[in-house]
Amino acid sequence: MGCGLQQIQKAPELKPPRVTVQAVGFGFPTGGGWPVSCILLLENPNPQTLSINGYDYELWLEGKQMVQGGDNRPVTLPAMGQSALEVPMMVKLPALLGLLPMALKNPEHKFRYQLLGGVRLPIFIGSWRIPFQFQGEAAAGELQDRLQGLREGARGRRPLPHP
Secondary structure (H helix, E strand, O other): OOHHHHHHHHHHHOOOOEEEEEEEEEEOOEOOEEEEEEEEEEEOOOOOOEEEOOEEEEEEEOOEEEEEEEEOOOEEEOOOOEEEEEEEEEEOHHHHHHHHHHHHHOOOOEEEEEEEEEEEEEOOOOEEEEEEEEEEEEEHHHHHHHHHHHHHOOOOEOOOOOO
């Protein structure tokens, strides 16, 4: 019997997987935008393996939505186990233009960011969405270093620490 059919039969007994944000990293901007990566830890409290059939996300910076998206990539959660899921995002540079004056004036200013989203667990009709939310801060100077990297043609990723 396939994993999806077992989930349908046992759906009333299922406990929702726990979703926590392990890390948020801001990469160096490139001509295509500003890469941001998030690592989610998915924990399965159930005695049977679960399949996640995708996720969605929104990234907000200073109360403004910068990017939203998702993926239908499946992830298998072992019974009573956990899996990590990397969520790559690309913030388009025009979305950041309104924040540049504040960053240039005060490199110590802490920009607030918020990550919202959900992972989807297939059930009989449709899917069951398990939400996640995370917020943190990054100093304008740290973000400005990355924007400076765009002008200098720097490439690569370096995650920022978060609270």
